[in-house]
Amino acid sequence: MSTQDRLVLVDCRVVTPRAVIDNGMIAVEGGRVAEVGAGSGSGGRRLPLGGRWVLPGFIDLHVHGGGGSDLVSSDPEEALRAARFHLAHGTTALLASLVARPDGDLAPLLALVSNLGREGAPGGPAIIGAHLEGPFLSPERPGALDPTAFRLPDPAYLDSLLEAGRGALRMVTVAPELPGAVGLIGTLAGKGVMAALGHTAAGYEEARAAIAAGARHVTHLFNAMPSFHHRQPGVVGAVLEDPRVSCELILDGVHVHPAAARLAWSVLGPDRLVLVTDAMAGAGMPDGSYRIGSIEVQVEGGRAMTPDRRAIAGSTLTLDVALRNARRVLGLDMVVAARLLATNPARVLGIGHERGGLEPGKVADLVVLGDDLSIDHVMAAGRWVPGLEPEAG
Numbered sequence: 001m002s003t004q005d006r007l008v009l010v011d012c013r014v015v016t017p018r019a020v021i022d023n024g025m026i027a028v029e030g031g032r033v034a035e036v037g038a039g040s041g042s043g044g045r046r047l048p049l050g051g052r053w054v055l056p057g058f059i060d061l062h063v064h065g066g067g068g069s070d071l072v073s074s075d076p077e078e079a080l081r082a083a084r085f086h087l088a089h090g091t092t093a094l095l096a097s098l099v100a101r102p103d104g105d106l107a108p109l110l111a112l113v114s115n116l117g118r119e120g121a122p123g124g125p126a127i128i129g130a131h132l133e134g135p136f137l138s139p140e141r142p143g144a145l146d147p148t149a150f151r152l153p154d155p156a157y158l159d160s161l162l163e164a165g166r167g168a169l170r171m172v173t174v175a176p177e178l179p180g181a182v183g184l185i186g187t188l189a190g191k192g193v194m195a196a197l198g199h200t201a202a203g204y205e206e207a208r209a210a211i212a213a214g215a216r217h218v219t220h221l222f223n224a225m226p227s228f229h230h231r232q233p234g235v236v237g238a239v240l241e242d243p244r245v246s247c248e249l250i251l252d253g254v255h256v257h258p259a260a261a262r263l264a265w266s267v268l269g270p271d272r273l274v275l276v277t278d279a280m281a282g283a284g285m286p287d288g289s290y291r292i293g294s295i296e297v298q299v300e301g302g303r304a305m306t307p308d309r310r311a312i313a314g315s316t317l318t319l320d321v322a323l324r325n326a327r328r329v330l331g332l333d334m335v336v337a338a339r340l341l342a343t344n345p346a347r348v349l350g351i352g353h354e355r356g357g358l359e360p361g362k363v364a365d366l367v368v369l370g371d372d373l374s375i376d377h378v379m380a381a382g383r384w385v386p387g388l389e390p391e392a393g
């Protein structure tokens, strides 16, 4: 790698997994972080950032779409539009979330996500793989999902999905109380696919059995599951008390009351909480009608609901807004905020050695933010995102 390929960002506040480096520098070479430190560094082309924050690129484990488009589409251009929308909000890697559809098989949709991830998304974030939100869910807690699309855990069907995904299937949300669910969770864990608890009416003991079988993550904690009760602690009690389990929170001011978010944060701490968007096509768009798969969604004042207003239907959140909300609601410092938005989701996906922190050797995914924590620039795999590149310095 010649020194001409070395870019050194200077005059910035670099947020590493352990500290904020004021007057920091970060060198990027060959698409990777080459060096992180203080001062002006050496070699290469210098780019002063006027004291701005530099954070690792955000990683979203739960997102359906954005910018008017669905991430799971037979039209790859539509999927890329949704991906690029989130990239412009700082998300440099994501899992595409698929909902169960009554009209058919998820296998061809998984194949679409797999293709997108393999071919790479030009000018888009890394599409790490797919998250299945269904079909092995409880009809008692469908949220906005269509319960007629749910089915009982079925190892043969799971095998067909794993095959169709060709490695792209990385997370499956499961209701652990369904017959066969614990065995299915064991199979997922054995294949290195994250089993997440969610859309469930499980009691405490059922949730414990699922964790014992290998479930290590929770899909949008508090939403689509029974509330915590001091004599029936349920899923919420079982996952909060187990240090092996990470939990998603949708910090959009709609899904979770700030006090509940603070309570979860005080229990989960900096290593187990993961901020996600659960965003759908209406994110970043005017109020109106949108879809998640086959589900109709009405967006009003930024709130996404089923047309009968019965349930919240995804969100219009982006991770840069989640960052600002987390600072305000949870009072997080920037080091912890970067863990919740990048380090923890990378670890949940098993890609912590590649992404999720500003450290030498990792993929150069980063976000440059102003004092008000709005996005100024985004770099994905060492390349500035078009329209969000700094002026040549």
Ligand SMILES: [Zn+2]
Binding pocket: 062, 064, 097, 133, 278, 314
């Ligand atoms: Zn979702």
